Amino acid sequence: MMKKIRYSIITLSTIIMLYNTGCQKQLDIKPHDTVESDQALKTSKDVQGVLIGAYTAAGLRNLYGGRLQATTDFLADDGDFSYFGTFSEYTELNDKKITINNAFVEGVWDDGYNAIGVCNTVLANLNLVDEANKKRVEGEAKFLRGMTYFDLARAFGRAWNDTNGSPATNLAVPLVLTPTTTIPGIQKVKRNTVAEIYAQAIADLTTAETNLEVGKSVYASSSAASAVLARIYLTQEKFDLAEAEATKIIDAGDFTLVKNFTEEFQKPAQATHVFNSTEDIFAIQISNQSGFNALNEVYASSDFSGRGETYINQQxxxxxxxxxxxANEFTDDPFTTKFNNTFGNVITIRLAEIYLIRAEARVRKATPNLIGAAADINMVRNRAKLGNTTAVTKDALFAAVKKERRVELPFEGFRLGDLKRYTESTHSIDGDGNPVQTFQWNSPKLIFPIPKRERDANPNLTQNEGYQ
Incomplete structure (x- = not known):
């Protein structure tokens, strides 16, 4: 956790630099290994400024700026694409042979706890926030923290449905809810269980859902919190709750599917910023002056500022x-064109996913709603210029949902979670796309290792099975 603490200290130092209205001569500045909160944060404006920093932290390239999505998709891939690049980190993930020094996995951990640390700083100083903004500030910070904890738990811990143990015994990641502001204050934390991390994520997101407004925003909203709760409940197989959360978003009517699928992604390049579409529920805001779209880097061709190293296979x-x-999202090369805009936002939640969450929940709940599930599937299919699904039975509709997720949501960071939820297998491939080794959904090789540097700094962090 050492780097997390370093980031926390840097964050607080930055607060002083940005918000201290007084001036000091350079010779008057004394070195410190501690930053008192009453020096760094004094007003409501200060805390709200740190909240903006939490969005920046969440949008860093190794987290929701794209690499969280890419690393998990590379690990889950069964030959839908081939990587011929120079990043050994992606090669390890695609081969299911992750090393404990994998810099991208380490980056997910570091940027994840950096974002959590900034949120913790905001939440620890809510007493400074004026009453008119306090609930909103709390809600936005808890949205970011809850979503991050959920995704870290899925990446570094066993799946909720994994029968090798249980959520109450399987370890995920450490639960840290208070900011660390001094070097002596660094805690040698242990990993919490999957159940504990999920419970905290649900608690955070429930508060966010209550405190924030329903509808469109470039910031967190009640609708965004409902969406992540729907993901969690679907993962936990609490299908009635997943359906209810998805329905809140759909029935509110604030979001609509864009008319043509390509309009959601192939937005024309703009000099500064691309605004959210009518479908975007939450997106990391990218511009040419801030942020980094890591999905553009890994998936786009060199004609659109990508590295041109990830080829989409015929499979x-x-x-x-x-x-x-x-199917028009692919070039003849072939590359996906979803992320051709260098400064396009990284869309983390969009309405099409919500329809598919509700469809799956309606199919799999104790008393299925097959007509409703088909209607949700058809919303997504019809936008793709396809006719209604021909599936009518429970099994057929479940298969239809799974298929739609693979063609509607590829390369957006969903495949690893889907594979584990559906208890499917995957495999590594050779340079010609041929299967090499099969991995069952609950293989320890489909879980990120705890980074070596973190364990060197904190021996209380136990390693995942299959790693040293």
Missing amino acids: HLDRYEPGDDR
Whole structure:
């Protein structure tokens, strides 16, 4: 956790630099290994400024700036794409042979706890926030913290449905809810269980859902919190709750699917910023002056500022039915064009996913709503210029949902969670795309290792099975 603490200290130092209205000569500045909160944060404006910093932290390239999504998709991939790049980190993930020094995995951990640390600083200073903004500030910080904890738990811990132990015994990541502001204050924390991390994520997101407004915003909203809660409940197989959360978003009517699928992603390049579409529930805001779209880096061709190293295989292209507009997201090379805009926002939650969450929940709940599930599937299919699903039975509709997720949401960071929820297998491939080794959904090789540097700094962090 050493780097997390370093980031926390840097954050507080930055607060002093940005918000201290007084001036000091350079010779008057004394070195410190501690920053008192009453020096760094004095007003409501100060705390709200740190909250903006929490969004920046969440949007860093190794977290929701794209690498969290890419690293998990590379690990789950079964040959839909091939990577011929120079990043050994992606090669390790694609081969299911992650080392404990993998810099991208380490980056997910570091940036995740950096974001959590900034949120903790905001929440520890809510007493400074004026009453008009206090609930909103709390809600936004808890949204970011809850979403991050959920995703870290899925990446570094066993799946909720993993029968090798249980959520109450399987370890995820450390639960840290208070800011660390001094070097002596560094805690040698242990990993908490999957159940404990999920419970905290649900508590945070429930508060966010209550405190924030429903509807569109470039910041966290009640609708965004409902969406992540729907993801969690779907993962926990609490299908009635997942359906209810998805329905809150859909019935509010604040979001609509864009008319043409390509409009959601192939937005024209702009000099500064691309605004959210009618479909975007939450997105990391990227511009040419801030942020970094790591999905553009790894997936786009060199013609659109990408590295041009991730080729889409015929296996994936064959998943699209004739006439499916989503098949137009690929070039002849072939690359996906979803992330061609260098400064396009990284969309983390969009309405099409919510329809598919509700469809799956309606199919899998104790008393299925098959007509409703089909209607939700058709919303997504019809936008892709396809006819209604022909599935009518529970099994057929479940298969239809799974297929739609693979053609609607590829390369957006969903595959690893889906694979584990569906208890499916994956495999590594050779340079020609041929299967090499099969990995069952609950293989320890489909879980990130705890980074070596973190364990060197904190021996209380136990390692995941299969890693040293």
